[in-house]
Amino acid sequence: MTDxxxxxxxxxxxxxxxxISGPATGLLLAALVAGLMAALVVGISIxxxxxxxxxxxxxxxxxxxxxxxxxxxxxSQVVWEIRTPRALLAALAGAxxxxxxxxxxxxxxxxxxxxxxxxxxxxxxxxxxxxxALGSTALAxxxxxxxxxxxxxxxxxxLVYLLSQRSGRxxxxxxxxxxVAVGYLCAAATTFVQLQLxxxxxxxxxxxxxxxxxxxxxxxxxxxALLIVSCMAWLALQARALNALMAGEEAAIxxxxxxxxxxxxxxxxxxxxxxxxxxxxxxxxxxGLMIPHMVRFVVGADHRRVLPVxxxxxxxxxxxxxxxxxxxxxxxxxxxxxxxxxxxxxxFLWLLRRRAKGGGHAx
Amino acid sequence: MRLDxxxxxxxxxxxxxxxxxxxxxxxxxxxxxxxxxxSGKSTLLRTVxxxxxxxxxxxxxxxxxxxxxxPRQAARHRAILPQHGKAGxxxxxxEVVAAGRHSHRRPLDRExxxxxxxxxxxxxxxxxxxxxxxxxxxxxxxxxxxxxxxxALAQEAPLLVxxxxxxxLDVGSQLLLLDLIRSxxxxxxxxxxxxxxxxxxxxxxxxxxxxxxxxxxxxxxVLTPAFIEEVFxxxxxxxxxxxxxRPHIAVASAVTTSNxxxxxxxxx
Numbered sequence: 017m018t019d020x021x022x023x024x025x026x027x028x029x030x031x032x033x034x035x036i037s038g039p040a041t042g043l044l045l046a047a048l049v050a051g052l053m054a055a056l057v058v059g060i061s062i063x064x065x066x067x068x069x070x071x072x073x074x075x076x077x078x079x080x081x082x083x084x085x086x087x088x089x090x091x092s093q094v095v096w097e098i099r100t101p102r103a104l105l106a107a108l109a110g111a112x113x114x115x116x117x118x119x120x121x122x123x124x125x126x127x128x129x130x131x132x133x134x135x136x137x138x139x140x141x142x143x144x145x146x147x148x149a150l151g152s153t154a155l156a157x158x159x160x161x162x163x164x165x166x167x168x169x170x171x172x173x174x175l176v177y178l179l180s181q182r183s184g185r186x187x188x189x190x191x192x193x194x195x196v197a198v199g200y201l202c203a204a205a206t207t208f209v210q211l212q213l214x215x216x217x218x219x220x221x222x223x224x225x226x227x228x229x230x231x232x233x234x235x236x237x238x239x240x241a242l243l244i245v246s247c248m249a250w251l252a253l254q255a256r257a258l259n260a261l262m263a264g265e266e267a268a269i270x271x272x273x274x275x276x277x278x279x280x281x282x283x284x285x286x287x288x289x290x291x292x293x294x295x296x297x298x299x300x301x302x303x304g305l306m307i308p309h310m311v312r313f314v315v316g317a318d319h320r321r322v323l324p325v326x327x328x329x330x331x332x333x334x335x336x337x338x339x340x341x342x343x344x345x346x347x348x349x350x351x352x353x354x355x356x357x358x359x360x361x362x363x364f365l366w367l368l369r370r371r372a373k374g375g376g377h378a379x
Numbered sequence: 380m381r382l383d384x385x386x387x388x389x390x391x392x393x394x395x396x397x398x399x400x401x402x403x404x405x406x407x408x409x410x411x412x413x414x415x416x417x418s419g420k421s422t423l424l425r426t427v428x429x430x431x432x433x434x435x436x437x438x439x440x441x442x443x444x445x446x447x448x449x450p451r452q453a454a455r456h457r458a459i460l461p462q463h464g465k466a467g468x469x470x471x472x473x474e475v476v477a478a479g480r481h482s483h484r485r486p487l488d489r490e491x492x493x494x495x496x497x498x499x500x501x502x503x504x505x506x507x508x509x510x511x512x513x514x515x516x517x518x519x520x521x522x523x524x525x526x527x528x529x530x531a532l533a534q535e536a537p538l539l540v541x542x543x544x545x546x547x548l549d550v551g552s553q554l555l556l557l558d559l560i561r562s563x564x565x566x567x568x569x570x571x572x573x574x575x576x577x578x579x580x581x582x583x584x585x586x587x588x589x590x591x592x593x594x595x596x597x598x599x600x601v602l603t604p605a606f607i608e609e610v611f612x613x614x615x616x617x618x619x620x621x622x623x624x625r626p627h628i629a630v631a632s633a634v635t636t637s638n639x640x641x642x643x644x645x646x647x
Contacts, residue, residue, distance in 0.1 A: 021558050023506025023525075033471035033514045127468075259470070260478045266461040267527075269430050271534060272454025272482035317469025 034316035041321050044314070048328035052107065055335040059103035060095065062343060067091065076100065097233070105232035106338040106352070107331040108240045109297045110307075114330025115248055116289035117304025118322060122258045123282040124180075124191045125265075127312075128367065130305035131290035132360075133192060134176055135199030136169045137301065140294035142202040142209070143168025149209045162239065166291035172198050173287040227300035227353025229338050236296045243292045247285045248327060254278060255319040262317060300353045302360020303330055309367065380441060380456065380537035380566045381406055382427070387436035389419075389426050396422040397590040400436070404538075409560075409567040411577035411598075414587035415611055420570040421462065423587070424542050427568065428459055440538065454482035458531035460524070462542040462570075472518070472526045473511040476501050479533030501529040505559060521552025528559065541569035545576065574611070578602055578626040586610060599626050608633065 036044050061072050071088070075095040078087040084096065113131060120129045120136075131137045143164040176198050180190040251258070257278055260268040268275050293300070307330045308322060315321040334352065341350045382404040389397050397419035404410045412420050425431035427438060429446065438445040440456045448456070458479070479501065480494045502508040505525040515523055524544065531539055541560065545553035553573075557580050560567060571577045577584050578598040586594040586601060588610050594601045599617065607615040613630045620627035 021555075021562055023555070023559070025506060025509050027509070033474075033512050034469075256478065256481055259474070260481055262468075263470070263475065263478065264461060266425075266428050266430050266459060267478075267530075269428055269450070270454065270457075270459035270461070270531070271479055272451035274450045275430075312469050316471070316474070318474055 034314065036315050037321075041315055041325070045324060045328065048325065048332060052328060052332045052335065055332055055339070056103050056107065059106070059335050059339050060099045062339065063094065063099055065094065065347075067094065071095075072099075101234045101237060102229050102232040102338070103335055104237055105240075105297065106229045106334045108237060108244060109229060109293045109300060110303055110334025110337075111327045111331040112240060112244045112289045112293040113300060113303040114307040114326045114333075115244065115251065115323065116286045116293070118308045118319070118326050119247070119251060119282045119286035119289070120304065121308060122261055122319070123177075123279055123286060125262060126191060127309060128192055128305070128364075129195075130302065131286065131294075132199075132299070132301035133305065133364075134173065134195035135197075135202060136173050136176075136195075136287055136290045137294055137299045138199040138202035138206070139172030140165040140169040140291045141299045142206045143291075144295055144298075145206055145209050149212055162292065162295040165295035166288065168202075169287045169291035169294070170284070172202065173283055177283060226351030227298040227356070228349075228351045229297050229334075230349055232296075240292050240296060243288055244327075247289050248323065250281065251285060251319075251323055254281070255323060258282075258319040259317070298351075298353065300334070301357045302364065303334060303356055305367075306356075306360055306363050307333055309363075382457075382538055382566065382568060383437075383439040383442075384423075384427075385437045385439070387423065387426055387433045387438060389422050389431055390434045391422065391431070395434075395590065397426075397587070400587075400592055402585050402592065402595065404566055404568050406537075406566055407564065408583065409569070409581045411581035411584045412568065412570040412587060413572070413574060413577050413584055414593070418587040419590040420587055421542055422590075424540060424568075424570055427457065427540050428461070429453055451482040454534055454536065456536055457538040457540060458534040458536040460528055460531050460539065460541040460544050462544075462546060468516055470515055471512050472502065472507060472515060472529075473498055475515060475526055476529045476533050479530035482534060497533050497535065498529075501532040502526070504532055504563070505529045519552075521548050521555065524548060524552070524556060525559070528556070532563070538566045538568070539563070541567065543570050543572055545571070545573070574602060574607065574615075574630065575628045578617075578628050579620065579623070602628060 060076065061069055071091050072095050075087045075091050078084055079092075079096050084092065087096070117130045120131060120134060121127055123129070124134075143166070144161050146168075147161045147164045176191065176194045179194045180187055182190075257268070257273045260271055260273050261275065261278065265275055268278075290304075308326045311322055311325045311329055315325055334356075337352050337355045341352045341355055344350055384400055384402050387397065387400045388395060400423055402410070412423065414420050422431065426433045427445070429450075432446060443456075445453060445457070476498045477490070477494065480490075480497060483494065483497075484491070499508065499511075502511055505528050507522065507525050507529055510518060510522065510526065515526065518526065528544075539560070544560070545556055548556065553576070557576060560569070561580055569581070571581070581598055583596060584598050584601050585592060586606075593610055594606060602615075602617060604615045604617055607613060607628070607630070611630075612633055614633050615631075616629040618627055619625070
């Protein structure tokens with residue numbers, strides 16, 4: 017029996033496993049909510065034209081209390097119809113992409129997975145540009161831009177998933193390579209479609225490729241908000257199963273996780289979130305890679321903490337990036353995709369090197 | 380807990396890997412699955428994991444069909460220590476062990492006192508309670524494997540299935556892990572690649588060759604020098620261990636006589 021067995025123990029004192037754990041996670045969440053609110057306030061207050069702060073918040077206050085009609089029409093147009101939905105869309109897109117990253121990383125058990133790296137974003141862009149290119153054909157009409165982007169995203173995710181499979185097992189190392197290849201194919205197809213478009217149509221297409229939250233309207237917010245809430249709720253219910261899945265497929269099956277069904281759910285949730293976001297803001301890269309990573313570094317890998325913290329951190333990040341994109345080169349605006357990719361690529365390379373060296377606890 | 384495999388066959392990419400395997404593990408028994416690389420040990424275990432559905436045959440736990448159980452129900456009957464025990468980067472040992480409680484609660488249930496107690500108990504049984512708050516990546520290979528064993532114990536399942544649990548461990552950690560597993564009082568089915576360890580620890584061995592059972596029974600009855608040479612292509616000496624007195628198997632390459640290789644090297 018165990019009492020006859022001497023098991024070696026270490027006696028040096030143990031440090032806390034993560035910089036933030038236990039009740040401190042609640043404080044972190046509260047701080048992120050406060051930070052997001054503050055960023056939204058700044059995002060609505062600042063723009064390419066300077067408006068007095070009192071007027072800005074007078075308009076917002078008027079609309080929030082149902083007296084929108086009484087506000088100055090010009091201010092109302094700028095603040096309520098342009099800036100407010102734009103800031104909110106940035107928050108939704110950041111949250112959606114960040115949570116999509118968490119879902120796809122759990123799906124492939126590889127922290128390098130992200131909607132962009134796996135080619136899902138490129139495929140969604142292709143689906144979106146195909147609709148105006150095909151014009152008024154019944155197919156395009158039936159699906160709509162969002163539907164086409166979603167269908168293309170799901171198809172590419174499925175393709176990458178199937179191609180990375182061998183003997184019923186998913187090979188982590190193949191996934192990134194397959195995803196990159198599928199992504200290139202979609203990018204080439206998108207370029208081909210662009211060449212078929214006339215210059216005025218092309219102008220409108222540029223934003224699919226760069227990624228931008230400019231031109232957001234209130235009607236753009238409903239579908240992403242609904243999908244993010246429902247995907248997030250489903251993922252939150254699976255948090256413990258996701259933790260088990262990160263420890264290996266067989267380990268997850270061993271403790272009673274229905275792995276095959278969970279994986280299909282993750283693929284649908286990840287693709288759905290990505291497709292929805294891409295269909296309204298275009299290809300904004302690397303958020304799904306960067307944010308969950310930083311979050312794991314701070315709160316550990318437990319999805320019960322990673323999911324809500326990533327959601328809020330992603331929203332905060334993209335609101336701030338959009339702000340930077342608007343003020344960096346006033347009065348011109350830069351596409352946010354340039355900023356996220358500019359930050360994301362060095363981060364990705366740093367991550368690869370870190371993992372090559374044997375990895376730390378951040379992954 | 381009694382495990383019965385009856386006529387189990389399994390395929391990978393339509394290629395038959397194991398065929399018509401029938402074996403039984405009685406309550407509290409330790410059965411070792413041995414055989415050369417590619418003989419189908421891991422594939423057969425995957426059918427018991429429920430990660431690969433058998434193409435024919437039935438697997439029963441105390442008479443119940445394993446593949447007809449719900450995932451959580453199966454997890455309350457059999458625990459697993461897989462071969463490549465991925466550590467779960469970013470998780471502490473206690474978080475890893477707590478995952479073993481998955482089958483004991485519904486998705487929205489909060490952790491109960493029973494869950495927390497089971498985690499502490501499981502870590503204590505493998506001598507790892509001191510590591511509860513440590514990250515898995517800061518532990519040694521042997522320590523990590525003991526934490527993963529604790530996760531299996533937290534499932535409170537009477538059957539434990541292990542796939543070469545001592546792989547990649549140093550000799551001290553290998554023997555410690557086997558002593559520990561043997562002491563748990565569970566029904567055990569383990570694929571082992573070291574014949575000497577199988578002989579010393581298992582009550583019975585089942586030998587696989589080319590996906591079929593080549594022999595089964597108590598280690599000393601099955602693992603005779605002639606049989607080992609036939610299946611593994613090595614020469615063997617079987618006798619009591621010079622230190623412990625337990626069954627001991629020493630093996631040597633079939634192609635060299637006793638000092639030939641050694642003297643050739645010395646001659647250079």
